[in-house]
Amino acid sequence: MSTDSTSRPPLGFATQLVHADEGFGVEHGGVRKPIHTSVQYGFDDVRELIGVFQGTVKGGFNYARQGTPTTAALERRITQMEDGVGTVCFATGMAAICAVFLTLMKAGDHLVSSQFVFGNTNSVLGTLQGLGIEVSKVDATRVDAVAAALRPETRMVFVETIANPGTQIPDLEAIGALCAERGIVFVVDNTITSPWLFRPKAVGASLVINSLTKSIGGHGTALGGAVTDTGCFDWTRYPRILPAYQGQDTRQWALTQVRKKGLRDMGGSLSSEHAHQLATGAETLGLRTDRCSATALGLARHLAAHPAVAKVHYPGLESHPHHDRARRLFKAGSWLMAFELADSSRLVEVVNRLRLPVKATGLADTRTLIIPVAPTIFWEAGPEVRAAMGIADGLIRVSVGLEDLADLAADFDQALAG
Numbered sequence: 356m357s358t359d360s361t362s363r364p365p366l367g368f369a370t371q372l373v374h375a376d377e378g379f380g381v382e383h384g385g386v387r388k389p390i391h392t393s394v395q396y397g398f399d400d401v402r403e404l405i406g407v408f409q410g411t412v413k414g415g416f417n418y419a420r421q422g423t424p425t426t427a428a429l430e431r432r433i434t435q436m437e438d439g440v441g442t443v444c445f446a447t448g449m450a451a452i453c454a455v456f457l458t459l460m461k462a463g464d465h466l467v468s469s470q471f472v473f474g475n476t477n478s479v480l481g482t483l484q485g486l487g488i489e490v491s492k493v494d495a496t497r498v499d500a501v502a503a504a505l506r507p508e509t510r511m512v513f514v515e516t517i518a519n520p521g522t523q524i525p526d527l528e529a530i531g532a533l534c535a536e537r538g539i540v541f542v543v544d545n546t547i548t549s550p551w552l553f554r555p556k557a558v559g560a561s562l563v564i565n566s567l568t569k570s571i572g573g574h575g576t577a578l579g580g581a582v583t584d585t586g587c588f589d590w591t592r593y594p595r596i597l598p599a600y601q602g603q604d605t606r607q608w609a610l611t612q613v614r615k616k617g618l619r620d621m622g623g624s625l626s627s628e629h630a631h632q633l634a635t636g637a638e639t640l641g642l643r644t645d646r647c648s649a650t651a652l653g654l655a656r657h658l659a660a661h662p663a664v665a666k667v668h669y670p671g672l673e674s675h676p677h678h679d680r681a682r683r684l685f686k687a688g689s690w691l692m693a694f695e696l697a698d699s700s701r702l703v704e705v706v707n708r709l710r711l712p713v714k715a716t717g718l719a720d721t722r723t724l725i726i727p728v729a730p731t732i733f734w735e736a737g738p739e740v741r742a743a744m745g746i747a748d749g750l751i752r753v754s755v756g757l758e759d760l761a762d763l764a765a766d767f768d769q770a771l772a773g
């Protein structure tokens with residue numbers, strides 16, 4: 356299958372996804388990109404080696420810390436999924452997030468972040484402050500809160516599409532427009548929605564982050580992260596790109612710096628073995644996400660009607676504060692759901708009584724995963740941060756898997772009955 360024909364209409368998401376490797380040229384006619392384990396890459400003519408170092412040989416490899424043919428194939432696949440101009444993969448989602456913050460900002464710069472972010476990302480925001488990068492955390496569900504926090508030295512605005520675990524949804528369209536107007540880099544963590552449910556490019560995101568560990572890998576067997584440039588931001592206007600990375604194609608400036616500083620120097624590199632597993636998992640992204648979203652909606656409705664449940668947080672429910680936004684922007688509500696018990700003293704008892712969901716942290720496995728939030732993933736954050744993020748003591752996070760809805764509903768019923 357040729358992907359470079361311009362005469363044919365563009366292929367659909369799933370078709371492109373399963374045929375992505377072919378366009379890359381797989382060795383010996385193999386259908387899937389193999390696992391390249393070589394750390395070193397040798398050349399007959401040293402001028403080629405020099406060209407790889409200087410970036411004049413396109414797509415060349417020299418040392419696996421900066422990428423391998425297998426990680427490059429995954430990068431290409433993610434670029435396609437996000438409709439971007441390039442991607443850099445990392446060993447984890449956190450490595451990808453840190454690389455964006457640490458390689459594209461310096462002391463004195465200012466970052467505006469949603470206050471509703473992944474716990475470890477929230478911890479990184481504290482690290483940035485220690486390094487002299489100022490951080491304002493705002494209620495990004497309202498664009499006026501973001502606008503009010505902007506300063507002349509604001510370099511980036513950071514949000515998650517659906518916040519984990521509270522499921523708040525930022526005013527993505529308005530923030531995108533605001534960032535475009537003010538020339539600020541808009542970074543969107545698309546982990547919970549994945550490019551199947553939402554492409555942040557549609558709201559003007561500059562950089563998109565995906566934890567590949569979650570939806571894209573989908574099987575809980577490999578960690579990975581990715582940064583994709585959508586091509587929306589004009590990097591010639593960004594003062595933090597070093598001259599060495601200002602190549603001919605200005606759309607690649609930021610990713611070149613992220614790869615050199617974030618991968619080559621900081622070393623959070625994805626292994627070929629894991630890249631291969633993630634790429635294989637990615638092929639069923641749409642099928643899994645549609646199924647899990649439908650089950651999650653069914654389970655959310657079921658729990659919302661249960662007397663032992665005080666509140667269900669799921670964007671697909673009409674009672675969700677950002678339900679209209681979710682319907683307008685996302686194909687479905689995702690596999691992420693949280694609910695509050697009417698009696699928070701029953702937290703441990705109810706979770707322990709459940710038989711099907713695995714009591715574990717982590718998201719977007721094939722199995723349903725469940726965790727009480729306050730005493731685990733948000734324990735280190737402390738009561739003040741938890742209150743600001745809307746995390747009640749009785750909050751339980753559910754990552755809905757591929758089980759049958761009827762089985763899950765019955766299991767929750769028996770656990771809640773007590």
Ligand SMILES: *Cc1c(COP(=O)(O)O)cnc(C)c1O
Nearest residue numbers: 447448449473519546566568579
């Ligand atoms: C899990 C997660 C991350 C971090 O990804 P890892 O691959 O576990 O490092 C970042 N952002 C969000 C929204 C996540 O859910």
